Amino acid sequence: xxxxxxxxxxxxxxxxxxxxxxxxxxxxxxxxxxxxxxxxxxxxxxxxxxxxxxxxxxxxxxxxxxxxxxxxxxxxxxxxxxxxxxxxxxxxxxxxxxxxxxxxxxxxxxxxxxxx
Amino acid sequence: xxxxxxxxxxxxxxxxxxxxxxxxxxxxxxxxxxxxxxxxxxxxxxxxxxxxxxxxxxxxxxxxxxxxxxxxxxxxxxxxxxxxxxxxxxxxxxxxxxxxxxxxxxxxxxx
Numbered sequence: 343x344x345x346x347x348x349x350x351x352x353x354x355x356x357x358x359x360x361x362x363x364x365x366x367x368x369x370x371x372x373x374x375x376x377x378x379x380x381x382x383x384x385x386x387x388x389x390x391x392x393x394x395x396x397x398x399x400x401x402x403x404x405x406x407x408x409x410x411x412x413x414x415x416x417x418x419x420x421x422x423x424x425x426x427x428x429x430x431x432x433x434x435x436x437x438x439x440x441x442x443x444x445x446x447x448x449x450x451x452x453x454x455x456x457x458x
Numbered sequence: 459x460x461x462x463x464x465x466x467x468x469x470x471x472x473x474x475x476x477x478x479x480x481x482x483x484x485x486x487x488x489x490x491x492x493x494x495x496x497x498x499x500x501x502x503x504x505x506x507x508x509x510x511x512x513x514x515x516x517x518x519x520x521x522x523x524x525x526x527x528x529x530x531x532x533x534x535x536x537x538x539x540x541x542x543x544x545x546x547x548x549x550x551x552x553x554x555x556x557x558x559x560x561x562x563x564x565x566x567x568x569x
């Protein structure tokens with residue numbers, strides 16, 4: 343069956359450009375997470391949605407990062423005025439219910455962002 | 459958040475068992491122990507989780523120490539496809555469980 347998909351898979355941006363990264367979660371999944379993964383590191387939490395509500399954005403590194411999920415399905419992570427330190431893999435994960443405990447989080451393949 | 463400590467890397471011969479350790483000395487009574495793995499160029503995938511008792515599934519076994527301060531992920535017969543970074547994560551019960559990944563253990567499987 344269809345898993346979590348992300349697009350684009352690779353994105354190269356010049357410093358100062360705005361980028362938008364898309365996540366298509368598994369249909370019907372309530373929870374959606376965004377993570378940032380720097381080279382050689384584990385994923386770091388960015389933000390969490392339950393349906394269309396953004397319940398936690400404490401991991402967003404600056405006000406240049408913005409995420410939305412307006413209809414409770416597809417989500418977009420937007421980065422304004424990209425900086426070199428934004429270069430990383432951005433992972434999206436979805437889960438059938440709110441919370442993590444008993445159900446698996448399903449991760450997408452990630453979008454590799456390179457800022458020149 | 460409670461932290462976990464894992465070796466940076468391990469090696470195993472193909473078709474031999476692999477024991478991946480994880481220390482979590484500050485674990486609380488309501489924390490679950492989850493393991494995920496990340497194959498090259500892919501997102502993490504769930505492997506197994508447990509609370510107090512040992513757990514088995516089709517992918518692996520999880521052995522949890524009696525005091526819960528450590529656990530071991532057991533791959534019964536390593537294959538080349540098991541080469542990945544393995545993450546041991548503590549997940550609080552309740553709420554939506556924001557989690558913290560560490561740097562994990564990079565497992566190399568030698569043919």
